[in-house]
Amino acid sequence: MESDKGLDRSLKSAVKRKTKDIQDVEARLAATLKPVKPPEEFVRGLREKLMAEIHAAEPNSRLSTKHLVLIVLAGLLSVVLVIVGGIRVVISLILGLRLIPRFRRRNRE
Amino acid sequence: MTIVSDLGDETILAQAAQGDGDAFGALYERYVSRIYNYIYYRTGNAYDAEDLTARVFYRAMRHIGNYRDRGLPFSAWLYRIAHNLVANWHRDNSRRKEVPLEEGMHGRFTSGHPEHDLLQLEEQERLMRVIHRLTPERQQLLILKFVEHMSNADIGQIMGRSEGAVKSLYHRTLLALRDEYEHLALEGLSEHLESLDEVGNTNS
Numbered sequence: 001m002e003s004d005k006g007l008d009r010s011l012k013s014a015v016k017r018k019t020k021d022i023q024d025v026e027a028r029l030a031a032t033l034k035p036v037k038p039p040e041e042f043v044r045g046l047r048e049k050l051m052a053e054i055h056a057a058e059p060n061s062r063l064s065t066k067h068l069v070l071i072v073l074a075g076l077l078s079v080v081l082v083i084v085g086g087i088r089v090v091i092s093l094i095l096g097l098r099l100i101p102r103f104r105r106r107n108r109e
Numbered sequence: 110m111t112i113v114s115d116l117g118d119e120t121i122l123a124q125a126a127q128g129d130g131d132a133f134g135a136l137y138e139r140y141v142s143r144i145y146n147y148i149y150y151r152t153g154n155a156y157d158a159e160d161l162t163a164r165v166f167y168r169a170m171r172h173i174g175n176y177r178d179r180g181l182p183f184s185a186w187l188y189r190i191a192h193n194l195v196a197n198w199h200r201d202n203s204r205r206k207e208v209p210l211e212e213g214m215h216g217r218f219t220s221g222h223p224e225h226d227l228l229q230l231e232e233q234e235r236l237m238r239v240i241h242r243l244t245p246e247r248q249q250l251l252i253l254k255f256v257e258h259m260s261n262a263d264i265g266q267i268m269g270r271s272e273g274a275v276k277s278l279y280h281r282t283l284l285a286l287r288d289e290y291e292h293l294a295l296e297g298l299s300e301h302l303e304s305l306d307e308v309g310n311t312n313s
Contacts (some may be wrong), residue, residue, distance in 0.1 A: 022280075025287045032233045032240075033255035038145040042159050047137055049163075054130040056269055 126173050135174065137166055140184060143257060144191050150252045151195045152242065161198060165191045185267045188249075196245060231255045239289045247282045254279065 116135070124132035125202065144165050149158035168190050176186060200207060246268065253259045261275040266274065 022283050022289050025283050025290065028232070028236055029251060029255050032236050033150060035142075035146055035256050038142055038149075038159070038162070039155075042162075043141055046141070046163050046166065047134060050137060050166055051130055051134060053167075054128070054133060054170065057128075075275075080187060084261055097277075 117202060119178070122173075122176065122178075122183055125167055126176060128174075133170060133280065136169075136183070140187055141166070143184070145190055146256050147188065147249075147252050150240075150256060151245075151248060152198060160231055161191070161194050164194055168194075181266055182263075185269075188267050192245070192249065199245075235239070235293060236290065239293055242289060243282065243285065247285070250275065250282060272310060281308065 118136075121132045121135050125136055141162065145158055145162045148161045148165070149155060152158055152161065153262075165187060169187060176183075191232070240251060243251075247270065248249075251262060253264045259267075261279070262272045265272045265275045
């Protein structure tokens with residue numbers, strides 16, 4: 001009986017001690033980890049740099065879109081020109097190699 | 110006319126994602142101090158805290174168009190960027206000896222008793238050394254809890270854990286901290302006793 005009571009008491013005191021230890025740790029953490037204020041100069045300076053970068057990026061992105069459209073149009077035009085040129089070459093080759101003699105013959109007749 | 114800074118995070122975020130500079134500026138004003146604090150306590154010095162805070166916001170600015178709302182607060186996204194940058198910083202500076210928060214702590218104690226202030230400073234530096242020995246996740250938890258005074262639910266959103274998991278991690282962290290702290294105190298005591306012995310030997 002007596003030993004049970006003693007054990008119970010020592011367990012309780014151990015739990016109490018542990019809780020107190022943890023509370024001590026929490027109190028130390030609260031005293032150490034306090035919010036710090038970033039230097040105002042840094043906060044202002046960084047904001048200005050970020051804003052400058054955002055504003056610098058805006059006209060650039062519009063310009064690049066315009067450039068992209070022009071490049072695509074120029075590309076399409078070049079492709080059309082190449083195709084037309086190719087067709088003309090093929091036609092002139094056909095005419096020059098096979099059809100001209102017949103054409104001449106027809107003309108003579 | 111609505112002032113941007115009065116709007117909620119979601120609205121400002123949507124505007125910022127479309128390239129609205131003022132909206133991004135409002136988000137910056139709202140979070141710069143919190144991100145700075147987080148990095149300051151993770152790196153241990155103001156110089157790197159400024160550098161990494163700037164990098165966090167540059168990265169956020171470049172990728173805000175890709176930000177997708179998955180039910181997490183915007184702050185969680187920013188803390189994630191900060192967490193990754195700090196991890197890279199630790200990897201790159203792993204060989205460098207860390208100086209724990211001296212410049213920030215010196216101004217804190219002005220009780221008029223220099224000896225008492227010095228003891229408190231030493232105590233807090235020792236605690237910071239112990240905190241820096243913890244895993245990055247545990248450090249993050251302590252900073253969010255004590256510096257930002259966040260609830261377990263909010264911390265859970267940022268860390269991607271449930272409220273119960275945060276509570277459990279917090280308890281384990283306190284126990285680990287207590288054990289480490291006691292260990293360090295004993296180490297310090299034995300070093301002190303050794304130095305006393307050496308002084309005694311030299312005198313004799």
